[in-house]
Amino acid sequence: MKTFENPSDIQALSRKWRKAGKTIGFVPTMGALHPGHLELVKASNRENDKTVVSIYVNPIQFGPQEDFHRYPRTLEADLDLLKGEKVGAVFTPNNRTMYPKGFATQVSVSGSLVANLCAPFRPGHFEGVATVVVKLVNAVEPTRLYLGQKDAQQAAILRQVLKDLDLGLETVICPIVRESDGFAMSSRNKNLSLEGRATAPVLYRALKVGKSIVDLGETDTDKVLEEIKKVIQDERSVKIQYLEAVDLDSLETLRKVKQGKTLIALAAHLDNVRLIDNIVV
Amino acid sequence: MKTFENPSDIQALSRKWRKAGKTIGFVPTMGALHPGHLELVKASNRENDKTVVSIYVNPIQFGPQEDFHRYPRTLEADLDLLKGEKVGAVFTPNNRTMYPKGFATQVSVSGSLVANLCAPFRPGHFEGVATVVVKLVNAVEPTRLYLGQKDAQQAAILRQVLKDLDLGLETVICPIVRESDGFAMSSRNKNLSLEGRATAPVLYRALKVGKSIVDLGETDTDKVLEEIKKVIQDERSVKIQYLEAVDLDSLETLRKVKQGKTLIALAAHLDNVRLIDNIVV
Numbered sequence: 001m002k003t004f005e006n007p008s009d010i011q012a013l014s015r016k017w018r019k020a021g022k023t024i025g026f027v028p029t030m031g032a033l034h035p036g037h038l039e040l041v042k043a044s045n046r047e048n049d050k051t052v053v054s055i056y057v058n059p060i061q062f063g064p065q066e067d068f069h070r071y072p073r074t075l076e077a078d079l080d081l082l083k084g085e086k087v088g089a090v091f092t093p094n095n096r097t098m099y100p101k102g103f104a105t106q107v108s109v110s111g112s113l114v115a116n117l118c119a120p121f122r123p124g125h126f127e128g129v130a131t132v133v134v135k136l137v138n139a140v141e142p143t144r145l146y147l148g149q150k151d152a153q154q155a156a157i158l159r160q161v162l163k164d165l166d167l168g169l170e171t172v173i174c175p176i177v178r179e180s181d182g183f184a185m186s187s188r189n190k191n192l193s194l195e196g197r198a199t200a201p202v203l204y205r206a207l208k209v210g211k212s213i214v215d216l217g218e219t220d221t222d223k224v225l226e227e228i229k230k231v232i233q234d235e236r237s238v239k240i241q242y243l244e245a246v247d248l249d250s251l252e253t254l255r256k257v258k259q260g261k262t263l264i265a266l267a268a269h270l271d272n273v274r275l276i277d278n279i280v281v
Numbered sequence: 282m283k284t285f286e287n288p289s290d291i292q293a294l295s296r297k298w299r300k301a302g303k304t305i306g307f308v309p310t311m312g313a314l315h316p317g318h319l320e321l322v323k324a325s326n327r328e329n330d331k332t333v334v335s336i337y338v339n340p341i342q343f344g345p346q347e348d349f350h351r352y353p354r355t356l357e358a359d360l361d362l363l364k365g366e367k368v369g370a371v372f373t374p375n376n377r378t379m380y381p382k383g384f385a386t387q388v389s390v391s392g393s394l395v396a397n398l399c400a401p402f403r404p405g406h407f408e409g410v411a412t413v414v415v416k417l418v419n420a421v422e423p424t425r426l427y428l429g430q431k432d433a434q435q436a437a438i439l440r441q442v443l444k445d446l447d448l449g450l451e452t453v454i455c456p457i458v459r460e461s462d463g464f465a466m467s468s469r470n471k472n473l474s475l476e477g478r479a480t481a482p483v484l485y486r487a488l489k490v491g492k493s494i495v496d497l498g499e500t501d502t503d504k505v506l507e508e509i510k511k512v513i514q515d516e517r518s519v520k521i522q523y524l525e526a527v528d529l530d531s532l533e534t535l536r537k538v539k540q541g542k543t544l545i546a547l548a549a550h551l552d553n554v555r556l557i558d559n560i561v562v
Binding site: 108 | 288289292296299300302383384385386387388389390391392394411415416419420422441442445446447448449531
């Protein structure tokens with residue numbers, strides 16, 4: 001399992017593979033790998049001849065007040081985990097190879113995809129994500145890209161960006177992987193206290209309450225969100241940042257439930273850690 | 282010589298060529314082809330196994346007050362001209378295949394590349410250019426991209442964008458092609474009156490005066506620009522929009538001439554047609 005730091009080096013390998021007729025699956029990550037990431041790798045391995053994983057904590061997607069410096073970095077453990085899977089190459093770029101002097105380009109999206117959910121609370125975040133993923137995808141030149149549904153807005157935005165820019169690849173969105181108590185896996189969970197970790201499953205419990213209400217026939221999203229909110233507010237240490245019902249693809253606000261196409265998504269702070277989760281109803 | 286309207290179709294052909302080990306040169310144009318374009322095609326043919334030419338008047342690079350609707354469109358004549366060269370494929374996308382419903386992505390640049398010259402006078406223009414060229418390049422997946430030095434700021438911006446986004450191709454900038462009287466060839470020249478056409482060579486005459494002064498030892502760019510301005514102002518029908526001396530690569534304003542690295546560029550209106558020209562000193 002070789003590692004590469006330069007975009008041009010991983011590109012040379014990828015072009016060699018493609019010339020030999022190999023399909024390539026790509027899993028971009030910021031490291032601190034957990035079973036959610038490994039599910040992406042496994043999906044890629046099932047559907048492609050070669051899998052490339054990137055590990056890079058991308059500075060331009062963090063706001064000045066955000067957790068860039070305390071984002072967990074566990075490269076050795078990450079590489080060990082990947083050795084357990086069939087990974088063709090690991091791309092571990094750094095700020096010097098990604099954003100050399102003179103770098104001046106941004107990829108951004110406009111419209112409903114960035115009107116709701118995380119976007120208003122994280123100015124510049126999705127521009128940073130779109131820019132780095134376009135760079136990573138251009139370097140790796142994959143046949144398929146694997147993203148997690150946990151970052152639902154990121155997945156919707158990237159699917160659109162990669163289609164808009166004619167990258168000619170398939171974007172595969174994989175389901176959220178949860179702990180046995182329902183808590184969605186995330187690299188940031190490491191930053192929770194024991195007490196916070198014990199409280200955190202309330203988010204998914206609440207989302208499931210919302211889903212039950214919809215399954216019982218409620219179509220007014222305000223009412224559904226109100227019930228979810230009540231469950232979360234039972235835990236006073238959890239501060240909701242947003243809780244919204246939007247169209248799964250366009251991310252436009254929904255007043256009425258669209259069966260199977262309604263994304264209920266939330267962000268909340270707990271222990272000063274920002275957590276996100278979502279469910280499709 | 283086959284023509285393609287869908288990005289995915291030209292991409293399929295290009296990937297077949299690349300898999301067969303062919304190099305691909307790409308010449309993006311807005312049609313209304315003239316000998317300047319053909320020099321780009323010839324350069325591509327010299328250096329690559331296959332050449333792809335695109336013809337597309339990209340709406341998103343025109344401002345609301347600009348000449349999108351009267352930009353010359355001469356597709357049949359263009360295709361005839363290309364038949365005289367060795368062109369592997371012509372990509373003629375349309376607004377439906379380039380910007381389908383839901384399109385939401387922009388590529389933009391920041392910093393000195395968009396601080397001077399055309400950028401302040403054409404808000405959104407270079408964002409439109411960068412976005413369409415990234416799309417075209419992703420569809421064609423060329424080994425080398427051919428651009429004309431006539432659009433000096435466009436060339437500098439695109440070279441940076443394609444490098445920044447790790448497109449893994451070579452950007453080749455070809456010299457300006459001029460009429461026998463020195464007037465720089467451009468598709469927009471067709472919109473000049475006979476009188477305007479007779480006056481237009483003053484732009485290059487003036488730029489050459491600037492170059493002579495530098496060759497004689499002048500290093501103060503203000504003085505050089507002043508002399509150029511005097512020559513142009515002899516023609517009262519020509520209205521200068523800008524006349525600047527900038528670094529050839531970064532496009533930063535230069536107070537002192539940097540030998541061989543100073544771009545003197547101008548835009549001027551004549552007959553309500555906007556003309557640009559430049560010289561490197």
